[in-house]
Amino acid sequence: MATDAAHQVSDQPVNLDLTASHQSENDSISTVSSVESEKAAYEFLAQTPIKSTDKHLVEFSEAMRTVAKALRQVAEGKAAAQAEAAEWKRKYELETAQKQQTRIKDCGTCTDDNLGKMASQLSLEAPASDQTGCCGNHGICSHEVLQDEVPGPNPRPSLSMVGRKASFRLSWGCNGNKNGQHKHDFVSFEKGDITTAERSSKQILLKWESRPQTVLFITKPNSNSVRVLCAEMVRWLKEHKNINVFVEPWVSKELLTDDSNHTVQTWDNDDDKKMLHKKVDLIVTLGGDGTVLWAASLFKGPVPPVVAFAMGSLGFMTPFPSEQYRGCLDNVLKGPFSITLRNRLQCHVIRDAAKDEIVTEEPILVLNEVTIDRGISSYLTYLECYCDSSFVTCVQGDGLIISTTSGSTAYSLAAGGSMVHPQVPGILFTPICPHSLSFRPLILPEYVTLRIQVPYNSRGHAWASFDGKDRKQLAPGDALICSISPWPVPTACLVDSTTDFLRSIHEGLHWNLRKTQTLDGPRD
Ligand SMILES: NC(=O)c1ccc[n+]([C@@H]2O[C@H](COP(=O)([O-])OP(=O)(O)OC[C@H]3O[C@@H](n4cnc5c(N)ncnc54)[C@H](O)[C@@H]3O)[C@@H](O)[C@H]2O)c1
Numbered sequence: 001m002a003t004d005a006a007h008q009v010s011d012q013p014v015n016l017d018l019t020a021s022h023q024s025e026n027d028s029i030s031t032v033s034s035v036e037s038e039k040a041a042y043e044f045l046a047q048t049p050i051k052s053t054d055k056h057l058v059e060f061s062e063a064m065r066t067v068a069k070a071l072r073q074v075a076e077g078k079a080a081a082q083a084e085a086a087e088w089k090r091k092y093e094l095e096t097a098q099k100q101q102t103r104i105k106d107c108g109t110c111t112d113d114n115l116g117k118m119a120s121q122l123s124l125e126a127p128a129s130d131q132t133g134c135c136g137n138h139g140i141c142s143h144e145v146l147q148d149e150v151p152g153p154n155p156r157p158s159l160s161m162v163g164r165k166a167s168f169r170l171s172w173g174c175n176g177n178k179n180g181q182h183k184h185d186f187v188s189f190e191k192g193d194i195t196t197a198e199r200s201s202k203q204i205l206l207k208w209e210s211r212p213q214t215v216l217f218i219t220k221p222n223s224n225s226v227r228v229l230c231a232e233m234v235r236w237l238k239e240h241k242n243i244n245v246f247v248e249p250w251v252s253k254e255l256l257t258d259d260s261n262h263t264v265q266t267w268d269n270d271d272d273k274k275m276l277h278k279k280v281d282l283i284v285t286l287g288g289d290g291t292v293l294w295a296a297s298l299f300k301g302p303v304p305p306v307v308a309f310a311m312g313s314l315g316f317m318t319p320f321p322s323e324q325y326r327g328c329l330d331n332v333l334k335g336p337f338s339i340t341l342r343n344r345l346q347c348h349v350i351r352d353a354a355k356d357e358i359v360t361e362e363p364i365l366v367l368n369e370v371t372i373d374r375g376i377s378s379y380l381t382y383l384e385c386y387c388d389s390s391f392v393t394c395v396q397g398d399g400l401i402i403s404t405t406s407g408s409t410a411y412s413l414a415a416g417g418s419m420v421h422p423q424v425p426g427i428l429f430t431p432i433c434p435h436s437l438s439f440r441p442l443i444l445p446e447y448v449t450l451r452i453q454v455p456y457n458s459r460g461h462a463w464a465s466f467d468g469k470d471r472k473q474l475a476p477g478d479a480l481i482c483s484i485s486p487w488p489v490p491t492a493c494l495v496d497s498t499t500d501f502l503r504s505i506h507e508g509l510h511w512n513l514r515k516t517q518t519l520d521g522p523r524d
């Protein structure tokens with residue numbers, strides 16, 4: 001009955017399109033035309049005034065469904081036929097190649113000499129003379145020479161005859177500058193096969209070439225246990241190791257007043273503080289992760305190695321047990337010891353009002369993350385995000401966290417970001433409560449520059465905070481630019497980078513802690 005109704009009401013246009021779909025020999029058009037004819041059928045239905053009862057309408061819609069199903073089957077049949085044709089073509093080409101190889105094998109008159117000549121004709125010639133060994137005159141590491149195998153006592157002529165690998169060049173430089181510095185040991189170009197077998201990113205070791213003499217102490221405020229231990233450590237370092245000690249100005253006033261026997265040095269202006277990295281061999285922190293963040297924030301450029309003693313609650317970046325400080329400091333002062341090079345993000349706030357000025361606000365370096373959120377505003381944060389020159393996405397939600405891999409276990413983790421080993425070169429892009437079902441966190445390569453823009457049509461202001469501190473308001477038109485800083489924070493490891501990282505997520509977060517299933521019970 002349904003088919004009858006279809007014939008009665010819409011025979012003509014539907015049949016026309018069906019014919020068009022069958023007749024089409026063009027691969028790409030066929031599926032489109034069947035979809036189009038289905039669409040045309042529905043359009044026809046929408047345009048044609050039907051003066052009939054509800055019953056007729058029901059019958060007609062059933063008929064249309066049948067027609068649509070038929071059209072879909074036609075399209076599917078065509079696709080299957082195309083796949084089959086492609087398979088036959090592939091088989092034919094394979095067979096032709098095999099026949100050609102057999103002909104070469106059967107060629108009784110061919111001598112090793114002739115094969116050698118044929119092989120050398122197929123070989124790629126040496127590259128242009130501007131190449132000097134591995135690196136060309138342009139300072140780009142490349143491998144262009146690709147020789148086919150020279151036939152030896154057991155030549156394999158078929159390999160030389162069937163085809164040859166195309167030559168290629170891989171090159172890279174600093175920050176996209178092709179003429180920049182390059183690493184030899186990252187990709188090897190042996191015979192044109194790309195391999196990272198010689199990759200050198202192994203555990204980094206720090207070995208002193210002369211005796212360390214000056215230690216800077218950074219201590220958590222308002223803690224009696226820290227105050228007591230700091231005084232004890234300073235005394236020990238001075239008496240037993242002959243070490244000069246620097247402390248923050250407030251520490252020199254408050255912490256060590258009762259211990260006048262042990263003079264410590266400090267600084268009293270910003271210029272002296274800026275030169276600290278030239279005087280200090282080692283930084284010792286007594287506190288939690290916040291104290292490590294504080295220590296890092298004092299250095300806008302190079303940072304001396306940090307030995308972080310755990311005197312907080314969690315301690316992802318504080319692997320050293322404070323009660324064993326003598327042994328730990330002995331080992332570190334002697335060296336060599338493993339370090340984790342923790343990348344920092346360099347953040348610039350660009351004000352819309354100051355767009356044309358050369359001087360903008362001072363860059364801020366963060367060890368964990370920069371967060372752009374809605375602050376006290378009750379509106380959704382609206383942020384446009386760009387990665388180099390590519391548009392990434394618009395954030396509509398509570399905000400966005402741009403985190404280092406060290407910060408991946410902090411706020412970013414709480415917002416659903418992945419935990420990343422601190423030595424992995426990347427930048428985490430983690431939304432905070434996005435009002436979208438499909439906004440998953442991203443990890444971008446370390447060499448990109450991110451731009452987070454508050455658009456002019458944003459309903460409110462956004463707020464940027466740096467390692468959980470220094471809130472800055474971002475007005476519509478303002479932007480935040482972030483990239484990896486050239487000045488990482490080298491933190492001393494208790495064991496090595498990986499062991500310390502795994503220990504911190506096991507002990508700090510009880511990562512994947514579950515009681516082991518017992519042996520009794522059902523089995524395979
Ligand atoms: N919802 C959250 O989880 C949340 C909210 C705000 C800030 N934070 C984090 O707090 C950091 C500031 O730390 P603070 O000590 O000055 O403030 P805080 O005293 O408020 O401590 C925050 C907590 O974060 C932990 N933490 C800090 N850095 C960490 C890291 N790299 N890995 C794992 N845990 C880490 C600290 O151990 C501490 O327990 C910010 O950089 C941010 O990452 C987290």
Ligand SMILES: Nc1ncnc2c1ncn2[C@@H]1O[C@H](COP(=O)(O)OP(=O)(O)OP(=O)(O)O)[C@@H](O)[C@H]1O
Pocket residue numbers: 218219220221248287288289290291292293294311312313314315
């Ligand atoms: N020398 C310092 N001067 C000023 N503030 C500091 C100093 N050291 C740490 N802080 C701040 O004190 C706060 C608490 O420090 P920290 O995180 O080290 O201790 P905690 O909170 O007891 O430990 P945890 O973070 O493991 O829970 C942080 O916000 C940090 O920025």
